[in-house]
Amino acid sequence: MVSLENRSLYLQSIAGNSVLTAFSNLLSHQQIHSPQDLNEIDKIYYGIIEAISTDSVNVFDIHYQAISRRTPTRDSISPFVHNDYLIFSIIVGVIKFSYDKNWIEKIIDIRTRNNTTITFENIIKENYYSKSNIAAVIISFLNLTKKTAVSKPLQDEAYMEITKESAIFEQGNDFIALCFINAYNSIILSREIVDTDHYDALLEFETKFAKRTNIIAGILYNLLLLFLIYGIYKTLNLFPQIKQSFSDAIGIIGLIGLTISNFITGIKPAFEKIIQKILGYSSTDKP
Secondary structure (H helix, E strand, O other): OOOHHHHHHHHHHOOOOHHHHHHHHHHOOOOOOOOOOOOHHHHHHHHHHHHHHHOOHHHHHHHHHHHHOOOOOOOOOOHHHHOHHHHHHHHHHHHHOOOOOHHHHHHHHOOOOOHHHHHHHHHHOOOOOOOOOOHHHHHHHHHHHOHHHOOHHHHHHHHHHHHHOOOHHHOOOHHHHHHHHHHHHHHHHHHHHHHHHHHHHHHHHHHHHHHHHHHHHHHHHHHHHHHHHHHHHHHHHHOHHHHHHHHHHHHHHHHOOOOHHHHHOOHHHHHHHHHHHHOOOOHHHOO
């Protein structure tokens, strides 16, 4: 993806184009401003995006009824058929307000077959994960209709798609450029929330896991001490001749501030590390 500076420059460059500005505002949930003295198609376009923006099914119905009366064919295609901004907005309205898809499906069917048309077709079919889709267009659509359907795999696909297109603003396709910007911004804004939840869950699990392995290691350590004391006791009973030598050794060790437990205190952490390793955990793998 190009730099933030280039994105800002691009958005400044389209500020004087009311069609592009209105579409950008639709995608970013900003207020729509309609110019005066519009032709019929432009009135429908601005009316539909305003209806989507204000969640007004009545306003959408007025403009959708006006456009859906037109029945272009392959042999007589009206210019509006290839108006990506209008067709995208109609698709959003049809899905958002649960209208019949029959008319818009016919319009998509007579369009020039390209990636944008294929993506529109798959949106209607709710086939959001097709490899033929433009993922950024899918995310822009879902942001307006069903934001909860924007999954992390879809975000990842769009992000890879966006970052590979370093010259998107020089290609002359403003519809795709605006969808790229919208998808990119929404991914960045939502990524922290998605990843933070996952990270917090991992940290919580790690804390509980470390406490449990510490408890198990403590139990094993105390059992080892008991077995060691019992072993010493049994050995001294079986070989009474070494009792005095053992007592002398303990006395000398005590004089210099050591006990038997000092020699085995390092065993407990070792137990803990062994348990964690057996269960597939390593402290070097911490995020």
